[in-house]
Amino acid sequence: MAVMLKKKMKTFLIAKSRRLRGTPYTSRIEKQGVTAYTIYNHMLLPAAFGSVEDAYHHLKEHVQIWDVAAERQVEISGKDSAKLVQLMTCRDLSKSKDGRCYYCPIIDDNAGLINDPVVLRLNENRWWVSLADSDVILFAKGLAIGNKFDVKISEPDVDIMAVQGPKSFKLMEKVFGEKIVNLKFFGFDYFEFGGDKHLIAKSGWSKQGGYEIYMEHNESGLKLYDHLFKIGKEFNIRPGGPNLIERIESGLLSHGNDMDNGDNPYECGFDKYVNIDSDVDFLGKEKLKKIKAEGIKKKLMGVKIDAKEISVNGSMDLVDEDNNVIGELRSGCYNPSFKQVIGIAMINKPHFETSKSFKININGSDFDGKVCDLPFI
Ligand code: THG
Numbered sequence: 001m002a003v004m005l006k007k008k009m010k011t012f013l014i015a016k017s018r019r020l021r022g023t024p025y026t027s028r029i030e031k032q033g034v035t036a037y038t039i040y041n042h043m044l045l046p047a048a049f050g051s052v053e054d055a056y057h058h059l060k061e062h063v064q065i066w067d068v069a070a071e072r073q074v075e076i077s078g079k080d081s082a083k084l085v086q087l088m089t090c091r092d093l094s095k096s097k098d099g100r101c102y103y104c105p106i107i108d109d110n111a112g113l114i115n116d117p118v119v120l121r122l123n124e125n126r127w128w129v130s131l132a133d134s135d136v137i138l139f140a141k142g143l144a145i146g147n148k149f150d151v152k153i154s155e156p157d158v159d160i161m162a163v164q165g166p167k168s169f170k171l172m173e174k175v176f177g178e179k180i181v182n183l184k185f186f187g188f189d190y191f192e193f194g195g196d197k198h199l200i201a202k203s204g205w206s207k208q209g210g211y212e213i214y215m216e217h218n219e220s221g222l223k224l225y226d227h228l229f230k231i232g233k234e235f236n237i238r239p240g241g242p243n244l245i246e247r248i249e250s251g252l253l254s255h256g257n258d259m260d261n262g263d264n265p266y267e268c269g270f271d272k273y274v275n276i277d278s279d280v281d282f283l284g285k286e287k288l289k290k291i292k293a294e295g296i297k298k299k300l301m302g303v304k305i306d307a308k309e310i311s312v313n314g315s316m317d318l319v320d321e322d323n324n325v326i327g328e329l330r331s332g333c334y335n336p337s338f339k340q341v342i343g344i345a346m347i348n349k350p351h352f353e354t355s356k357s358f359k360i361n362i363n364g365s366d367f368d369g370k371v372c373d374l375p376f377i
Contacts, residue, residue: 011036020044023069024159024218025225032239040070040133046241053336055238056245059208063167064240065228068205068212069159074137077126080149085119085127087143087282088136090265092275096121101186101201104129105265105273106136111284111291112261113268114139116253118203120188120214128158128214132255143283157216161225164210167235172211174231175224176200180211193227194220205242207250207375244333248342251302251375258300258330258344264288266296267346269374298327299352302376305341305369309334310362318345318358318369326351326358327371338376347371 014037016022021043029046036048046067049055058064076084086093089104090111096102098121106115106129115136120128129136137155144151163172172180176191180200183189188201196217204210215221229237253259259268265288266274276288303318315328325348332343347356356371 014039014044016044023067024215024222025067025069025161028222028225029067029239034239034241041072041131041135043070043072045070046239047244048241049239052244052333055240056243056336058236058238059165059206059240059243059246061166062236062238063163063165063171063210063232064238065225065232066162066164066204066239066241067159068162068242069215070133071160072131073156073158073214074129074131074140075126075154075156076129076140076151078149078151079125080144080147080151081125081127083281084140084144084147084149084151085129086280087147088114088129088140089119090275090282090284090288091273092278092280093119093121094278094280098123099188101130101188101203103186103273105268105270106139107265107282107284107288108139108261109283109287111264111287113255113259113263113265114261116255116259116270118186118201120199120201128156130160134255157218159215159218159221160212161215161221162204162210162212163228164204164206164240165208167237168208168210171228171232171235171237172200175227183211188214194223196220198224205252206246207252208246244331245335248331248333248344249335249337249376251344253300253344254331259346263298263300263346264291264296266291267298268300295349297349298346299349300330300374301327301345301347301352301354302372302374303329303332303343303345303358303369304338304372305332305343305360305362305367307334307341307360307362307367310341310343312343316360316362318347318360320351320358326356329360335376341367341369342376344374345371 118130190197199214327347
């Protein structure tokens with residue numbers, strides 16, 4: 001995942017190949033100074049343009065454009081498309097509306113998380129599932145084949161650029177007028193630029209506000225990318241990417257880091273996206289009822305650690321005063337506003353209560369920490 005690249009840390013080049021795809025924006029961001037990539041859905045995702053801490057302060061004050069083309073779409077269309085999308089998620093989509101986005105845990109028959117995408121209802125018979133990092137297209141195809149559903153499943157050429165930060169509203173208003181400011185959170189509509197209509201949603205993987213432009217027309221879309229940088233100078237615009245510091249303090253979860261197929265939605269605090277009492281049919285429903293009745297045995301919580309730096313790659317044990325493991329740290333970084341390390345950890349029962357203290361070993365030394373609620377702010 002995104003890391004703070006310290007001088008003392010060894011760094012390595014990424015060997016690009018056909019299997020590890022660039023995006024339509026790659027040549028641009030490489031001119032604009034990208035310094036680190038992570039891999040997401042077999043694609044390059046910018047993780048840093050220099051200091052992640054500088055980018056954090058900038059994101060909270062100004063506006064950034066992010067190449068998040070790695071958030072791939074699975075398009076599901078056809079007569080049974082609504083049935084298939086519903087089968088994959090525990091969120092009740094029976095009252096969903098065209099032009100709306102829905103954050104939807106995708107789970108398997110054992111209620112293990114497979115992904116946590118944003119689902120866009122283009123219309124009743126055409127959906128985009130905007131993915132975190134796992135191969136949902138294969139899961140969807142398997143389910144469609146097994147159930148003999150009448151659907152088409154594809155990965156369309158859609159490459160999202162996100163416009164994030166408090167000044168994103170003024171910037172986008174300059175291009176698209178007042179209508180775009182009035183878009184509801186998680187609503188989307190089509191906006192004209194360069195002779196094409198572009199799907200734009202009020203959404204994004206930060207809590208600083210902004211939009212996501214689902215680019216389908218590369219010629220006008222890349223003109224829009226360049227145009228935003230040109231007219232964005234007065235808003236101190238910069239290229240960026242999902243910011244590790246900001247997304248942790250905002251409690252935005254990262255599939256594969258904070259949770260994976262070994263965790264269920266209740267353990268991840270997704271209760272409001274679980275509808276076991278509705279009559280819709282989805283995988284894992286019976287299992288979820290059982291989990292609900294029995295209660296969860298671990299829970300994602302926030303942690304605050306009295307340390308000035310950490311690099312989480314893998315899981316790190318959290319132990320109590322008797323050296324018993326009480327949970328594992330899954331993401332974490334130094335936060336300059338909290339002036340300590342904050343992170344996201346899976347805490348075992350019965351320890352998942354706020355203020356529970358623990359110790360963690362970082363580079364050979366023990367540090368004190370406390371469990372807290374998510375989000376941090
Ligand atoms: N945008 C789009 N696709 C994506 C992401 C995105 N795919 C990958 C990844 N991000 C999926 N994960 C998330 C996690 C959180 C949110 C969106 C996608 C999010 N959550 C809000 C929150 O938690 O407050 C709102 C949730 C809600 O409305 O219920 O935005 O960012 N296109």
